[in-house]
Amino acid sequence: MFGYAMLAIAVAISAMGAGHAQDTTDLLSQLEQEVIGDNKSATNYTTATFKTTRLINGHTVENVARGVLDVKISHRFGKLNNGLYELFGLDNATMRMGLDYGITSTLMVGFGRSTHQKTLDAFFKWKILRQSTGKRRMPITLSYVPTVALKTLKFEDPNRKNYFSSRLFFSHQLIIGRKFSEGTSIQLMPTLVHRNLVTYADEPNDILALGIGGRQKISKRVSINAEYYYQHPDYKLRGTTNSLSLGFDIETGGHVFQLHVTNSQGMAERTFITETTGLWEKGDLYFGFNISRVFTVGKRKRG
């Protein structure tokens, strides 16, 4: 009797001793299972598809975060093939100064002014779908970006009757983007550009274009970007060509520097998609850069 009791106690104690470290690990894995293991309990949104809200000339699927103000200063120099006399274009520059602000995590607004044709532009960008895994699975991010631009350059012919509406340009863009891996993101950008006034009667007021762009990171803070906008050959303005741009993103803390070469001089949808005249094969290229600096303006709620 006594022997059995002793044995039982010994077994119980040894079971306790051996079990404890394992017990703790088991319980923690059980908690992990509850909280993260079955990832159906939470939606995990994909972040950092691109480094900033612009790819080169056009938009990416990225928005600035809520309460964040992004100051953007962009330059396009003169044509590279102007040679040494113009220091390969550096003697001439056009620029755009702009401000972007995140109203919510899915809605941002922005405006800017370009020296190119003295144009004011404004837009908003709304993330309709966000790429995510977990509870809610979504393979892509879908954004809608409408813009309006006002050309304030003096009318070419002041003697004829000019309308204010002739200064206005509109564009509607959908951006379908996906971050395929940590380093690779690709997006498609179907775009409609509308102008109220065209130069020749046979030119279209509405131009449809399809953009494709992407980035490949080559280190944690540097990526190579490319952007191309295709216009139908029979359905574009005279003497224009498709926009093709190649560049780098370099990120340093709160700044993103974008350096690129493009055959487009303008930096608004209307100008680079439908008014590009430079030819890559002739070296009609513009060197340029965008600088982005973000400031946290609104207080952010901590999760």
Add this chain to the structure above:
Amino acid sequence: MKKIFIVSIVCIAASLQANAQRYFTKNGFISFYSKAPLENIEAENNQVMSVLNTQTGDLQFSVLIKSFHFEKALMEEHFNENYMESNKFPKATFKGVIADISKVSFDKDGQYPVSVSGDLTMHGVTKKVNANGTVQVKSGKISAESTFFVKLADYQVSIPKLVKDNIAESVEIKVACQYDQKM
């Protein structure tokens, strides 16, 4: 028959006791604070998982890196993307023991200073860590607190020269957990 009865009673009692010693939390708190000449960086995480065995002193933590939240959205993005690489290393874990657990009387209210040692794994690197902390017992509730420093270089978190004045070499980690008993 009687023998079997005694054996079962002892076993059941032993297993009950073993269970009663496990405490856990799913919403513990960890913050870190980096003090550097150009800026101070702070982040908080309120979804820390932890398990404490009050008899053996076994103490474990599991922390999702993505659950650290910053005041500045861009900092949070860079923290995940460039520094902690949270897609590659989604969580940090700690497996250790409270060395002087016997000094804590869990049935008596009080503050008990303790020392903890164990393995801290983050960013794919495991290192031994020692820290001092406090275990508090208040009307049956157990909570634990600790503050210690972690050197980023130890965990192969590389800081580019360009931002070396923005990020401290060692960051201060604060841990605070309120434990519930596991029935």
